[in-house]
Amino acid sequence: MKCSRCDRDAVIFIRYNGEHLCAEHFMEFLESRVKHELRKQVDLKPGDRIVVGTSGGKDSTTTVYLLKKIFSMRRDIEIIAVTIDEGIEGYRDRAIGVLSGYLKKIGVEHRIYRIKERFGKTIDEIAMMDKTLIPCTYCGVFRRSLLNSAARELDADYVATGLNLDDTAQSIIMNFARGDLDRLARLGPHSVVKEDLIPRIQPLRMIPEKEVLLYAILRGIEFYHGTCPYADLALRNQFRKAIDEWEARSPGTRHSIVSVYDELKPLLIERYRNFKLNRCEICGDPTPGRICKACELRLRLDKIQNL
């Protein structure tokens, strides 16, 4: 099959817009959509610093690569990759090995923050201790908390993450299914800046996961291929499966989910405009309740330990 835009052989068929694309035109197509997203999401000023939450997997490593490439002409924009090390043996340590080498190669500063140092236990240790809550619950909350505090410590203006279109559609449907409207209103990217919460940017949010993978391979981006040993436990899996089925039957479903959400978002934000975040009584982090989720989980661990 030939490329719809030139004489070269196509490497991919983009089902939702009916185009066959060669490697060159596919990379150009992906990059132009990422640039378009960035223009929509941020208005960078000289001296701005972007912290990228980077796990070493394809999505976040590609995000670092693209930000570096897109802003290569702007020496006044600083990019720092931050990895949260959950302490999952045989997984995160290997990912960090691949990632550190690659970041050195492309000249991006790398910082590592460890869940054990901040919360006293690795996710492996927590998984052994707590037999009712899945480790992903701890991992998600602790990672988010640590990434936020790392970004504050590094004086970041933005926190970028590698969320792709599939992840974004899953998060939207998950919050719908749980009836979590207020959470739905707070999903990134953030246009309204709340005190102490550094705005999130998601350059890949309109790029399907498969396209991110193909792009990473074509560009020779070095990333870690392994999957988390706890991944089978994640609640997200059922939503992933459902959305994959919808997409297979009606291509474009993921895009529609995200576009409809974007249309609804101003209404949600308006509804929760006066929604005040409190300070956690223990650590001072912003939280909708009295005690933040991270402190709540830490107290739970203390209780389990003292049983």
Ligand SMILES: [Zn+2]
């Ligand atoms: Zn072409």
Ligand SMILES: [Zn+2]
């Ligand atoms: Zn707290």
